[in-house]
Amino acid sequence: MKVLHFDCFNGISGDMALGALADVGADTARISQALESLGVGVKVRFEKVRKGGFAATRALVEAPPEHKHRHLHHIEKIVAAGDLTPAQKDLANRIFLKLAQAEAKAHGISIEKVHFHEVGALDSIADIVGAAVGLDLLGAKEFSSRSVPTGHGMIQCDHGMMPVPTPGTAAMLEGVPLAQVDIAKELTTPTGAAILTTVVTQWRETPDMVVEKVGAGAGTMDFPDRPNILRLFLGEKLQPSIEYSDRVWVLETNLDDVSPEQVAYCFESLFQAGALDVYSIPVTMKKGRPGLIFGVISPEALVSSLEEILFKETATLGIRRYPAQRSKMSRESIIVQTRFGPICAKKGNYQGGVQVITPEFEDCARLARELKIPLREVYAEVLRAASS
Incomplete structure (x- = not known):
């Protein structure tokens, strides 16, 4: 299965995402054709640049000057008019909906009343639609990302001075692991956050994949100590053999107040309830008391029911549990x-x-x-x- 990993170590913006998608292999001609088909006068060109000593692709959007503040339904009409596949239109609309929901939450208004300011401008529309097209062209079915740095400080917006991350960006990053970077700039923009949080379902520093290609998208700012790029890793997901490997849960508790008969009865109850294995290990506990570690190997679906048996039959006050990858015949x-x-x-x-x-x-x-x-x-x- 094709997977795509976002290595946004210096944040993410719409133009960085678009440049990185082009650099990792998305067909730039088809992205350009899709944007021109929107009928609003936007064009994009891609150029190779160097950022902090690293090669990257910069996406340069050309858009006619305007002063419109669009609502969501205006943008949906623009997307509908384009020569895009149904999947590309759906992804673009989902990204804009994510933005609208975040802005509505941040400002306490309905989605219908949300005015898109900066992200409603034609260049931002081009970034999002272009990213939707590029993501679709790559054919990835699963998306992951490392933790996201936002930067800090204050920036000037149409609403006035705003903290970083802006309220809309912060709303989209709820539930997303953040990374601390001591840069007083906006590293993750609303457009970048919307693209990222719409497609990513797994947040991890390194994915389980065989990397086939790495692409880098250039941002507009330059920093003295780091390249301002977004990296994308495209490849195939590592699929462990289902026949020879699976994931189980290990449940453990320390006991010093149960009789051998109670232990034997609990063993039997756990096996009857579906435990894969049950064991006990003699240990010396506090104040020199003899005790045992009572352990259970549990299928993922039975963790709660097996824990209930442990609580009921042993009167333990706590159970440790952790996942384990099991190799098996x-x-x-x-x-x-x-x-x-x-x-x-x-x-x-x-x-x-x-x-x-x-x-x-x-x-x-x-x-x-x-x-x-x-x-x-x-x-x-x-x-x-x-x-x-």
Whole structure:
């Protein structure tokens, strides 16, 4: 699956996003054609530049002078008039809706009453529509981003002096991890925040992917200690083998006030409820008291129900839980023909190489009792027969 990662270490703006999309491989001719088809006189050209010693692409939007403050429905009409695919129009409209919702929340008004000032200007419309087209052309199905630096200080807007991030930008960044950068500038603009938060669903510093291409989009400002660029990583998502790997949850609690019988009963209850494994580890607790670490390996879907059993059966006051990636063998039940008769066993296989045979205890124990022979002799016969 194609994925795209935003490395916005110095923030993100509309023109940086558009330049980075072009640099990472989006068809610039098709972006230009899409913008010209809007019928509002906007054009875009792309040029190669250097920012802080790094090569990048700058998106330069040319738009006729105007002094209009548009509402959302005005912008939707502009988008509808363009020669864009349905997916491109939908993404552009979702980005503008994200902006409208943020401005409405910041100013305490309805979406219909929101006046787009700076972001309603033709150059910002071009940035957003161009980004929507570029994102669609790249074909990525999943988007991630590192934490987002906003900058700080005050900037001049149509509303007057505003803090950084502006109220609209701050509203869009709710729930987004932010990064501290000591630069008294607006590093993340409303347009950039809208593009980013509309498509990104995963916030992580580095994605699980095989990088095929890296692109860089240039911003307008220059800084003495860092390149003012936005990097995009385009590639294929790393897909762990479902057959040989999965994610489980480890639940643990420390106990020093339960009897062995209670532990055994809790083991049985947890296994019956779907626990993958249950274990206990002797430990020495505070004041030298003997205790144990009671652990459960749980499927993700059963964490809550298994925790409830732990709370109910052990009277613990707290449970630690953390996810763990599990490597595992593929498994199948087999019947091994032995000189004692057929015996059930499990056959494990790891990626077509390592194989393990595990005799079923109940079958082996039954035969050992019936034939009055040692259990280990039955086990050895199962392994011998399975390997021959």
